[in-house]
Amino acid sequence: MEPQTPTSRRVLVAKPRGYCAGVDRAVVAVEKALEQYGAPVYVRKQIVHNTHVVKTLEAKGAIFVEETEEVPEGEIVVFSAHGVSPAVHSEAQQRKLRTIDATCPLVTKVHNEAKRFAGQDYGILLIGHEGHEEVEGTAGEAPEHIQLVDGLGSVDGIQVKDPEKLVWLSQTTLSVDETVETVARLKERFPTLIDPPSDDICYATQNRQVAVKEIAAQSQLVIVVGSENSSNSKRLVEVAKDHGAAASYLVDNATFIQDEWLDGVTTVGVTSGASVPEELVEQVLARLAQHGFGEVEEVESVRESMRFSLPHELRKDLRAS
Numbered sequence: 164m165e166p167q168t169p170t171s172r173r174v175l176v177a178k179p180r181g182y183c184a185g186v187d188r189a190v191v192a193v194e195k196a197l198e199q200y201g202a203p204v205y206v207r208k209q210i211v212h213n214t215h216v217v218k219t220l221e222a223k224g225a226i227f228v229e230e231t232e233e234v235p236e237g238e239i240v241v242f243s244a245h246g247v248s249p250a251v252h253s254e255a256q257q258r259k260l261r262t263i264d265a266t267c268p269l270v271t272k273v274h275n276e277a278k279r280f281a282g283q284d285y286g287i288l289l290i291g292h293e294g295h296e297e298v299e300g301t302a303g304e305a306p307e308h309i310q311l312v313d314g315l316g317s318v319d320g321i322q323v324k325d326p327e328k329l330v331w332l333s334q335t336t337l338s339v340d341e342t343v344e345t346v347a348r349l350k351e352r353f354p355t356l357i358d359p360p361s362d363d364i365c366y367a368t369q370n371r372q373v374a375v376k377e378i379a380a381q382s383q384l385v386i387v388v389g390s391e392n393s394s395n396s397k398r399l400v401e402v403a404k405d406h407g408a409a410a411s412y413l414v415d416n417a418t419f420i421q422d423e424w425l426d427g428v429t430t431v432g433v434t435s436g437a438s439v440p441e442e443l444v445e446q447v448l449a450r451l452a453q454h455g456f457g458e459v460e461e462v463e464s465v466r467e468s469m470r471f472s473l474p475h476e477l478r479k480d481l482r483a484s
């Protein structure tokens with residue numbers, strides 16, 4: 164028997180979703196650098212974790228490399244929104260590269276906290292995902308003081324030099340709820356553990372999680388647009404499942420949607436990670452419309468107005484031209 168198609172099908176679109184201020188700044192920085200200096204412009208690592216954005220910039224003349232040693236001497240290199248360690252800055256200097264640092268200011272804030280606490284000889288428990296570029300960059304600020312805590316499961320194995328002089332910091336794109344649990348467990352082990360001076364999980368990550376919770380509670384399925392290597396996008400899938408959605412999937416674009424996901428579903432929630440351009444969400448909505456999801460409602464949970472100015476190296480040259 165053919166699966167029945169419900170007669171009334173609707174889409175709830177979370178707001179805020181998609182580009183945050185740090186991603187917007189980083190992508191515009193590469194675009195402006197290409198206009199100002201001409202192609203090629205080298206970019207260390209993916210400027211933001213989104214396949215479509217990377218391919219679009221490649222088509223305009225950006226060359227993505229894994230390490231600064233792949234950039235010819237004297238050329239321009241942009242550092243990604245996730246930040247880099249001081250060692251990477253030194254390597255670039257040695258190779259006489261002209262650098263544009265597109266590290267998100269909210270990641271830089273965590274670097275500065277790490278430097279300050281390390282300077283005061285604190286042990287730093289950095290909650291984050293092993294191997295993520297942001298964590299590597301932050302840990303590189305004070306490797307002898309920083310220890311990675313990759314989720315609740317790793318808390319019991321942590322050994323510290325001085326349990327009385329300990330602070331926790333975190334990656335900017337974690338699940339808020341999971342981090343609260345990890346910190347609670349850390350405090351059971353280390354009762355005098357100090358909190359960071361302000362939230363390290365950034366406003367955009369927090370707001371997108373608040374927004375997805377609201378639509379998840381009313382949706383049978385939540386589609387999150389985002390790439391597999393995007394930490395904040397993957398967290399949205401987990402948060403959606405934890406807050407009422409029977410199913411949630413991460414899709415790089417509309418072609419990843421499988422028809423059977425929609426069988427028997429009347430309400431689909433849609434959101435997107437902080438590195439996702441809106442056109443990819445529009446394509447998902449068009450695909451859903453083909454399946455009878457014609458009614459689209461935007462559910463706004465939080466208003467956002469954050470903006471960051473372009474990296475100063477670039478602003479200087481743009482002003483002079």
Ligand code: SF4
Nearest residue numbers: 183185186267335365
């Ligand atoms: S997700 Fe947060 S920390 Fe990352 S670039 Fe966006 S605003 Fe910055």
